Amino acid sequence: MTEEHDNVRVAFLWDPTSPRWSRRRFLQTMGFMAAAGAAGTSCGGGGGSSGSGPEAKRLNFYNWTDYIAESTIPGFTKATGIKVTYDNYSSNDDLFAKIRQGGTGYDLIVPTDNFVVKMIDGGLLEKLDLSKIPNVKNLDPRFRTAAFDPGNRYSIPWQWGTTGIGYDPDAVGSRVDDWTGFDLPAVKGRSSFLDEARDAFGMAMYALGKDPNSTAAGDIEAARKYLIALKKKVKQITSDYQDPLKSGGLILAQAYSGDVFQVQAENKKVQYVIPKSGAFQWVDSLCIPKGAKHPGNAHKFMNYILEPKVGAALTNYVQYGTPNKAALPFVDKAVKDNPLIMPPADVLAELKFQKPLGEAELKIADAWTSVKTS
Amino acid sequence: MAAPPTSEEVTNGAEPPSGDEGATGAAPVTPRPRHARSEGAKAHGLLGPTTIWLTLFLLAPLVIVIWYSVGTRGVINPVQHPGGKLNWSNFSRALDPSFLPIFIRTVAYAAATTVASLILGFPLAYVIARFGGTWKNVLLGLIILPFWTSYLVRMYAWRFILDENGLANTVLGSLGLGRNHQFTNTHWAVVLGLTYGFLPFMVLPLYASLERMDAGLIEAAYDLGSNRFSTFWRITFRTSLPGVVAGVLLTFIPALGDFVTPQLLGGTRTQTFGSTIQDQFGQGQNWPLGSAMAVLLMAFILVGVFVYTSRVGEDVL
Amino acid sequence: MDTTAEASHEPDARPVEVAVQDVVKRFGDTAAVDRVSLEVRRGEFFSFLGPSGCGKTTTLRMIAGFEEPDGGRILLGGTDIAGVPPYRRNVNTVFQSYALFPHLSVWDNVAFGLRRKRVPGAQVRERVGRYLELVELAGMERRRPGQLSGGQQQRVALARALVNEPAVLLLDEPLGALDLKLRKQMQLELMRIQREVGITFVYVTHDQEEALVMSDRLVVMNAGRVEQIGYPEDVYERPATRFVAGFIGTSNIFDARVRALDGDLLVLEAPPGDRVVVPAVDGTAPGARIAITVRPEKLRILGETDPVPGGLCSVGGTIAEVVYQGVSTQFVVRTDAGDTLVAFRQNSERVSDAGVPGSRTRLVWHPEHNVVLADPPAADPSPPADTDPHRQEELVP
Known part of the structure; x- marks a missing residue:
């Protein structure tokens, strides 16, 4: 857990002026070390069983770095008397490794949709008792029927966003509206794409006009070639793009929506765009790991965050989209009316979630290794 | 790293080898078995915690990595051994020629880092050891000072210096030398970062061996007609070779396995073997392959160290 | 010099x-x-x-x-x-x-x-x-x-x-x-x-x-x-x-005043019955204080009543210490003049013959074994010479 704390400190060392940091601020090193460490001792498992005896007034919450409003936890404690221990992580891989290993003691985690599926498949999550979460009715219907967990059997959406392009129009010399922005001469050697296999391949598939979740060998091969060609044009393959985007080290980057808005707060020139040939959307959801000691409290928190005003405060702070329809009236106008944060329905229809691909995911992983080592 | 005693040392002994004054006249020590055994037991007792520590934190992870390296990957469970079957194909995969350029690049980075550290570190260690005087400990402290902050933070600091809009470009720009130099994402940046990071590992053993050196040796060499350059080369440098050997190993090996520096200071063309291994535990989703690559890298280092120390060692250690 | x-x-x-x-x-x-x-x-x-x-x-x-x-x-x-x-x-x-x-x-x-x-x-x-x-x-x-x-x-x-x-x-x-x-x-x-x-x-x-x-x-x-x-x-x-006398070997060093010049010998002040003469040194006149050194092995130890051969220096005293050293025996003698002199005697004779601590003795030696040191004696003439740290010095490694 200390790695994550260090992580936060590391981040702040480099820009204390920044109000908050990306949920995806991704120091892979730490993630790798944590994963490797977790791998080292794959024993144990879900220790305490749920539902036996009354729960202590505690909740161990494991969330992405700086992905919460300042008022959220104090508000919850005030409303319920439950004391929250709050820890952070910075990658899904990291989180997955830890949860798979078990015995973490966390009651509440926030994996991204495709990892929710992996965890469901791996039997790593507790089933939710929706009778304890009456506010689930506040969710936007599209999040009640989402393919990754229809009917919210295991997850309650936290925030959602899109994976598009952050760029500086002045430096690029023109407006960018699609993935072809990488080809602009001014961009050469000054751009980046995400060091995430599915995000990169999804981008490639969209750019090539294919289904971003395609597992057809030919599509994967075409995407691999696209990415190898793209790699020659970019400066870096990195998920750590916020600083450079702010300072001008990068002028165009494949990026998560909220991250770019956070950059925007300090560098007004930086814009976010959802490429018109399409992009992934994603949602991070609250889940209860198998064997959590305080599942009842976790349910209470889920219900709490679905309160309209609580959900609105969260979105106003982190500037990602809210899945909480009832919260919309309380969301800042600037956020609510921003089509880039809350895209209109017709745009949304084109934005797909990353579909869990099962074993086929390994094909993409291998193609990704090939891209990285080419 | 201690060289095994040569046969010469053991056999030919007209007089017992001794550097201590007065020791030559001493009677040969008769072994006393009972005493010896209790000493041995004491030694075991002393090593107990170390043995436990090494078993837990060195041997066990090593065994796990080897065990992983013969596993089969999975989506949920990253390493499986279905039916207890060992999967050796990870090794043939790890030896795939497509990784060769990366491996060569990695060795080149490590070698360049080692050479640069030696060139920078030797004069530094020499000056501290010879002329440090009462400042020796302070100067050594300064060498170690960077360790007080995380390596990661220091690499971020370098990025801050080397970036397009970083300190280096700003300073050069204000001197009229242009402010659009590309420093990051180059091989040079990676080698620079590695050298900066591992220099203390070179300096400390060098310092230790130079400090131990009898200053009289230099005078003796002068006395025997050896000029300054020849004295430096034949005496100062040669007698510090154990330190050089240790420094080279301590620099080369971690530089070979590093994956943080290329990630932070490098670009798309600076992928190293270490970062490739790292990728296998992340987005590459191939823990068995990553483990196999790690095992191979370890084997490469072991063989390399063995060859290196047996060739250099005999002469030096 | x-x-x-x-x-x-x-x-x-x-x-x-x-x-x-x-x-x-x-x-x-x-x-x-x-x-x-x-x-x-x-x-x-x-x-x-x-x-x-x-x-x-x-x-x-x-x-x-x-x-x-x-x-x-x-x-x-x-x-x-x-x-x-x-x-x-x-x-x-x-x-x-x-x-x-x-x-x-x-x-x-x-x-x-x-x-x-x-x-x-x-x-x-x-x-x-x-x-x-x-x-x-x-x-x-x-x-x-x-x-x-x-x-x-x-x-x-x-x-x-x-x-x-x-x-x-x-x-x-x-x-x-x-x-x-x-x-x-x-x-x-x-x-x-x-x-x-x-x-x-x-x-x-x-x-x-x-x-x-x-x-x-x-x-x-x-x-x-x-x-x-x-x-x-x-x-x-x-x-x-x-310094040389003290640094090399064992030396008896004592200060004395010149009483008279007797041919090419300086006669030094001494208690009655004693006689200390040294070969004359240029520019040393009666009344001057000089520092003398003589090696212990040059001194012969006689019984109190033994006849003293003519022409030798002769000093009476009491044996303070006898140290058996194998090849030789070292005698420490407190003289009547108040000096402490060390004498060596080869152990070719029986040790006890020469006396035991407390017994009276007489030390004799040839005047030419006396060496007048170049450096002046201790500045103050009055106190007895045995406060002089250099008087008896032994530097055996």
């Missing part, structure tokens, strides 16, 4: 190899070497003797070139060598620590100097072999210094320096690290080697016995200054100063 050779030595016709002229060396405020002048002749075995810090090693290092003098000159074979770096001086040094190159074999250590001078290979092989033979290390060529005993290392150091056949070989306490037995053996060894090679040896030691045994001539130094230069027997028998 007094460098005159005794008549027993022929005047030395050999050319001067090393000349040290008024050399001064300061470290900070203190003069480590203070106006030292001396000459070493070709082929001589010349020693610097003195306590640590007396400037002997510093002088040696200036000859070697590791230090530059702050004043004066050093001539090597008649040439001023100021500013010549050590590696261009035709001298070689055997260091106290040996300073053998640990990474080189015995052979390579010895060949080091020749190779630096680009001596042809065949010649190197011949000379290294010859000198290893000379120091009796043939067969050890392949060893590393770390595999040798202290004595063997010492020989390597010697061979490594000698093989260059320098004009002068400088030896800085080369036997200091060896145990007593080995040291004695190496002393003889060094003398043999020096005779064989005929090279000028300049030898630094704090061991007076070593210096007396080995040297053709020696200089005694103290506090950066020369106390005496001379042949070993001169320095021993006729110490020039209180």
